[in-house]
Amino acid sequence: MFKRLLNLQWKSFFRKASFQTELWIKILMGLGAFFVAIYLLGFGIGAYFFLDKANLGDPLRVVNKYLIYYWVIDLAFRYMLQKMPVANIKPMLYLPIKKSQIVNFTLGKTISSFFNWTHAFFFIPFSIILLMNDYPFLNVLGWHLGIMALIYANNFINILANNRDAVFYSFLAVFALLGAAQYYSWLDITLYTQPIFDAFYDLPWTAIIPWILTIGLYFAAFYYFLNRMYLDGGLAKKSVAVNTQEYDWLNRYGTLGTFLKNDIKLIRRNKRAKTAVLMSFLFLFYGLLFFTGGIEAYDNPFMKIFAGIFVTGGFMFGFGQYVPSWDSSYYPLMMSQNIQYKDYLNSKWYLVNIATVISTFLGIFYLYFGWEAYAAVLVGGVYNLGVNSYMVLWGGAYVKTPIDLTSNKKAFGDKQAFNAKTLLLTLPKLLLPIVVYTIGHFLVSPLIGYVLVALTGLLGFVFKEKAFKMIEGIYKKEKYKTLLAYKQK
Amino acid sequence: MITATNLTKTYGVNTVLNIDSLEIPKGQSFGLVGNNGAGKTTLFSALLDLIKPTTGHIVNNQIQVDQSEAWKPFTAAFIDESFLIGYLTPEEYFYFIGELRGQNRADVNAHLAQFSDFFHGEILGQKKYLRDLSKGNQKKVGIVASFIGNPEVVILDEPFANLDPTTQIRLKGIIKELAAKENVTVLVSSHDLIHVTEVCERIVVLNKGEIVKDIATSEATLKELEQFFAGEELV
Known part of the structure; x- marks a missing residue:
């Protein structure tokens, strides 16, 4: 069944009326993505040496310190740019496909999104360089897997948070304030978040916790969608009450x-x-x-x-x-x-x-x-x-x-x-x-x-x-x- | 009022419209029927200068439509949802059309008041943009807007489709009333033979772009049309 759904996806991409002309844009977008990846790759390779040279302490700890901002910015980008996977669900609803399969497919599709795997360009080289500098393998692995889980957690948080502008922007505002607070050294939030990321390294088994969290979020998103797979539910177009406006002063x-x-x-x-x-x-x-x-x-x-x-x-x-x-x-x-x-x-x-x-x-x-x-x-x-x-x-x-x-x-x-x-x-x-x-x-x-x-x-x-x-x-x-x-x- | 001469439209090797001559006198209520792809919408689009005919031309009230824009003030149409502005409320849309046709808001309101039955309380004061209305209600808005400003030529493509039975019956009444006015030419296309025979005094059947029947409506017309279309299917 998954294969058939994938097949549909493939056709919808290549058979779009505007495909030929849009191919240009797709190529350009691909190039853009490529450059993002190259930059991240550069950071991933260079970060360790740069931080080491700058004498800020253990590079891994420095990264851990600011990781919370990385994570929040990632979420912000996703919220603004990552597309929701609900398109094309409607015609499937009445076909003999189990609803749970449709939901699994649409959620599964997001896992392979650019917004997820692009992070690998930073974290994989960074981890390799950590290993080359004699950081113990198990600890680095724990850290790496823990962060990976958190990235995926963002993926599902974004799906759950979709279109709740009020919640999202207040969340973002809080973090902007926290950032400012840190800059002016009123309050350093990283003091509280750094230990979390450090823990993945110091106690590798704790990396299980974010995975449990991510799997939990997957199921939350799964049931959220499943319960809203109705035309008047999650698939409905939103419409707000509006008033007739006249701008009479322009009549003259x-x-x-x-x-x-x-x-x-x-x-x-x-x-x-x-x-x-x-x-x-x-x-x-x-x-x-x-x-x-x-x-x-x-x-x-x-x-x-x-x-x-x-x-x-x-x-x-x-x-x-x-x-x-x-x-x-x-x-x-x-x-x-x-x-x-x-x-x-x-x-x-x-x-x-x-x-x-x-x-x-x-x-x-x-x-x-x-x-x-x-x-x-x-x-x-x-x-x-x-x-x-x-x-x-x-x-x-x-x-x-x-x-x-x-x-x-x-x-x-x-x-x-x-x-x-x-x-x-x-x-x-x-x-x-x-x-x-x-x-x-x-x-x-x-x-x-x-x-x-x-x-x-x-x-x-x-x-x-x-x-x-x-x-x-x-x-x-x-x-x-x-x-x-x-x-x- | 409206004459089409030597009118053809070809896309590649497909001829979708081929009319030697068609004349619609002023005040006639004119019905156009035909299966999908018969060229009904193409004919109406050419009449509104939305597509350029491959050969020939259409003259509307002595004005050749692709040469001058002077036919616009007395011609109104509703072809499909591309005649609606999705981000306006129905009221705003009516006033916009009204202003373009030299009607002030009071005129438009008076005009709309006649259609409160037709609207069935689902159009005005709904606090919704046109894009959020149902297909049927969008159609009602488009049809009524095409009557604003007393146009002399009204073109409606498939006005009965998507409407509920009550509204269809009311629309028939409205079109009949409009056609009864001496100076208004009404052009209607439809897949519904009963409706079209009821409201039009003349019916033209298009098939693959060509006029195959041109009937002055009488008691026998419906039967004739039904036979024609049934026969078509068997071939």
């Missing part, structure tokens, strides 16, 4: 207001869109890398323009890039309703530009790094408003990936990155302002460089009508292809 802007209202709701009510906003907020701090002089390669005026573009354009690139994909799930409606392309594009243009203005204001803290830093942010903002706002809308016409608003899948990258046209469009987005600045910088002075970039941006406003006409034409030309692409989820 006519059709523009109608669309803006919708876009605000889009952003507030969908996981994927919220992530885009969060990302754009983080971009606000991207400039710190450039203006603090922390990274040498970034510490020149040209890269500062680059930073200015990103600091103010986070939302523009994160959200605007995917216009019209945000509306992909109801694009046929938009295309057959009484909507003119111009109004539709105009509302998106206002949305990204309002966000850019806000970012430019919020970026005022860069004044702390001198007027030149904020000048870069300011002219970057103006350039975004005047030129890049068209560029993202233009590029969006070629992005034909439907967006599933309710899931965060693919929020951090997409096959559209491999689209030659969108790639080409990044040139005027990023390189042109740098070139313009460079010309001013070398011919006259840095100040004139900034002024030139700002002027280019302002010039963009003058050509709004023309730019919109052109973008409209492209959207119309791409309309049927886009509709077809959005249909294929």
Whole structure:
């Protein structure tokens, strides 16, 4: 039976409609995982020697001291990234398969997850090096197995804790506080946790305890799932009571207001869109890398323009890039309703530009790094408003990936990155302002460089009508292809 | 009102739609029947300029639909759930459509009031997003939204599917009432021969993309259709 279920899993992976294009992303993700593994491997091999050299005492004890944080961070990552294995259960429910088998299979599948075996890259070399340095075999084995059990315990804790945000975030907050407390030496939690990890080494038989714990957690997860294998139980989609919101103050802007209202709701009510906003907020701090002089390669005026573009354009690139994909799930409606392309594009243009203005204001803290830093942010903002706002809308016409608003899948990258046209469009987005600045910088002075970039941006406003006409034409030309692409989820 | 000329749609070697000429006069209630893959949805999609025909064109009220967007103000449709915005509540969705069609909130509310029977208390004030409604209730929302703003052409793809019996009967009443208005052209597709003969004055049968029957509805129509489709199965 397990074999058959595995077979299904295999087919669902290779026969997905989007498999061919997604293979790229899978390969990239694979590469990412590979690098994580390499890093861990490096730590695993290097940690012992490094700690030994640093004279912090017995390296194993030092590792044990901080292991609690490692463990908590692992749990946090799992909670945020590890997928729950409940998909594809529904069609099995009425087939002659025992429920317990389905649950065992779905739980068993998580055991082979990347989040579990990746730790081996650290712990196995570390243990081997311990042995090579004459640590007694049995003790190291006990320690190793104990930690392994705790990693698996995390796996099942994560399954049990799934989607209990309140519990999870308060747990995380407690640990953040404990971390701070340790840093300021008010309270050292590791004093209490280190003996636990030490025990696995000192008394190898105690490693049985975490295994019992993990097996207990497995059964807890098993019965938790088994009892909820009903369509109205664990398999039900959650829905929360919501209220109709009106944003009446936008009514005075006519059709523009109608669309803006919708876009605000889009952003507030969908996981994927919220992530885009969060990302754009983080971009606000991207400039710190450039203006603090922390990274040498970034510490020149040209890269500062680059930073200015990103600091103010986070939302523009994160959200605007995917216009019209945000509306992909109801694009046929938009295309057959009484909507003119111009109004539709105009509302998106206002949305990204309002966000850019806000970012430019919020970026005022860069004044702390001198007027030149904020000048870069300011002219970057103006350039975004005047030129890049068209560029993202233009590029969006070629992005034909439907967006599933309710899931965060693919929020951090997409096959559209491999689209030659969108790639080409990044040139005027990023390189042109740098070139313009460079010309001013070398011919006259840095100040004139900034002024030139700002002027280019302002010039963009003058050509709004023309730019919109052109973008409209492209959207119309791409309309049927886009509709077809959005249909294929 | 609506004319299709030389209309074909081909995907690779498959011709899914092939209509030499079809004319639907203003005010007619027009029914489209056919088995799966007969081209019903393709025809409606072409009518809404959602797919580009391989050859030929459709003219809606003197406007060629793939040349100008001027047909949009007087045409409304509900084809499938891609005509719904999942993250809006039903009210918000109605107001959104209303605003696009130049109706203020009072107009929309007045419009919705006529359908309280049809909604059966399951649509308004439910504190749910459209994506969390059942399929049948989603359909009700889409159908009623397509009536907002007094459109002259209303296109409904399979409006009876997924609805409970009571709602089906009410919907028939609504469509009949709409069709009785002189200036409203209603286009309905359905797998349910009884419903479609009841509400439409003209029925066209599509088979593999081609028009095989074009009947003015009469007492005998249902029988004729049943015979046709039964015969099809035997071949």
